[in-house]
Amino acid sequence: MITRLDSIDPNFYSSLSSILEFDSNEDESIEKTVNLILKDIKNDGDKALLNYTRKFDRLNVDSPDKLEIPKEEWIKSLNNVPKQQREALEISVNRIKEYHEKQRAFTWSYKDSYDNILGQKITPIDKVGLYVPGGKASYPSSVLMNAIPAKIAGVPELIMVSPTPDGYINSMVLAAAALGDVDRIFAIGGAQAIGSLAYGTETVNQVDKIVGPGNAYVACAKRKVFGTVGIDMIAGPSEILIICDGKTPAEWIAMDLFSQAEHDELAQSIMLCPDMDFINEVEDQIKKLIHRMPRVDILKKSLSNRGALIKVNNLSEACDIANIIAPEHLEISTENATELVPLIRHAGAIFIGCFSSESLGDYCAGPNHVLPTSRTARFSSPLGVYDFQKRSSLINISEKGSIGLGKIASTLANSEGLQAHASSAQYRIDGKYHDSK
């Protein structure tokens, strides 16, 4: 059902790597298809977009403006959300806003001894595209997690795209878009939606950055348009790593492992624990509880293919292993959880203490649920307001400063063989400003 490993095994690290391994290489045939679609969208705009939407989503739309889902429709969806869900959504929105407000960066500057003013100006990205997968894998919570930081950053135009295969529209997704303050929604998807956002068509505005998860075609298209527009990380399968001291109820841990494994067959659930009896207990709970779960088939596959219960020597070794794994979600389900946090260098989100189940973070704790996967937490961060803001350096040099700094710049420019750089600095030193006035 689930792999068992022990860190004292001499082959432990190679066994661990083979469990972690995930081949993200894109299929060559996918790449070819995506190249063709992007080229068609770039050259033919709306015409190509309509053709591909007819072909892939079986959506028979006669004019491109009908691809837009009007705002009245989202508002109607929002008003139809059952009261309990509506309240839950609204509390989530408020908590996500409260957390992300704290990530906002502001313009700063300072004066140096020459009275030069140096600083950094913060501006939002003008136009952002948000991809939302269609059908059953489209989650209203993901709409909120992407839209709210963009809007807090001050993005004036947030364009959502989501395919509606055979006309199926997820009304909870529309409701979330209304709550998340999205500006426009188009019923388009796949590489053709990414191409439309990146290059613009007659109907779909060109954006500056595209965020949001998608299937292999969407991921490949995002890679291809990177540079023309900004993109967020390409998401791999979702992962949880639980460090447990054996003092959390075993069924809580089993269910936390399930909550990751139920996403899809490639999702990864791993526990590290120094207590062999507890590991056995968790395995028993897994076996007992799995049959009660509606998504039992997915659970079985992901747990047996990519799950593991790992015996470690102690909690400090568990933290070392966690840093190697650099997990998307890390639960530290121990009594002294707070003390272990300083030992963790790489993780998307750290859930501290046995009450902090990942599921709370997925919906309503406040922090973002879009997190770096596949060991990329070694160098990247959760999605945040900072992904929708950008910086410009501010350099305001005084007359005095241009003399002091000019000498240094011209020395270094000459040593690099860049004489025009040197002269440009030297001209300010020579003071021809007042002469020539």
Added chain:
Amino acid sequence: MITRLDSIDPNFYSSLSSILEFDSNEDESIEKTVNLILKDIKNDGDKALLNYTRKFDRLNVDSPDKLEIPKEEWIKSLNNVPKQQREALEISVNRIKEYHEKQRAFTWSYKDSYDNILGQKITPIDKVGLYVPGGKASYPSSVLMNAIPAKIAGVPELIMVSPTPDGYINSMVLAAAALGDVDRIFAIGGAQAIGSLAYGTETVNQVDKIVGPGNAYVACAKRKVFGTVGIDMIAGPSEILIICDGKTPAEWIAMDLFSQAEHDELAQSIMLCPDMDFINEVEDQIKKLIHRMPRVDILKKSLSNRGALIKVNNLSEACDIANIIAPEHLEISTENATELVPLIRHAGAIFIGCFSSESLGDYCAGPNHVLPTSRTARFSSPLGVYDFQKRSSLINISEKGSIGLGKIASTLANSEGLQAHASSAQYRIDGKYHDSK
């Protein structure tokens, strides 16, 4: 010599686009070569690295550890730097440090009404690779601009790679590496260096992120390894846009345009000005001064292929055009320069007032000279400390909090059909923690 445009011309925007156009598409043959090199490095490590270094750099090294340039050699280079240059380098280092210190992010957290603690933990990236081009295009200033923010972020291991074709080592680059606190240097380059940093070899440590500019092979290799490691932006040709009211000495503006154009034939220099007489004056100065410049051949090519002097109606229109161009470097060389800054939404660095020549920013003003090119300032930022720090969300839920938030999470999880998510939250509400203890 240089294109002249006028914003009242009905074809102005299409003429402007054709001047801005730059095809960054990578050659298919480059892509093939890079794929092969990366595969070889991944499979054969040091052996492949030695082979490619022999082949491309004509470096006959018999054992891989000889690819490392020992620290004593950098220190020797630093001690041999002439006094004036050494002082200039040291002042630059201090000014770059002073500015970048202000970019450092710190861990934060807050308590909500449930006594949950939510926050964001900041950690440096563990290992960073810094690519420095070999030969004449290798600039000591670029070593400082990359190394200093990494070290301020707290990166413990900064590994520089730079090819030494035919054994040529730029001693100013080694000196800058010593001043910039680089940890190790390897005399390797090209796609084989990028592959070695991304996958690791027996001799070169695997890193988590690779930064620094390089030729088309290096750029292609960086794109390919993105995901396995983080990368910075892929740099295009350098650009300057000058907004001038006609009150700056014309020869200053001509030289500022030169200081960009001298980089290479693809570099771009554009001026926007409402004063036709001044535009004529600048053109005269260009014609007069260009023959005094040692890099006159490069200047002629870049100015005639990609340069432009553009007549605009007024300074506010100039700012609108600047936002379309989203230049790497923007000089606002006007009397009321500070008042125009709020109108600028997209630029890598904004040089304010006639004394703020780009050349000062390139070396010693303090802000970074690694800036977004090719319109990517619409969605990206100068290189900074933030590129070497990453964030982890902190989520510490209280027992009380797990009840309040658990209800919301389980409502939303059930609505998304993720029952294990819901149960995982529900278990905490049901309070089996104390029962099971």
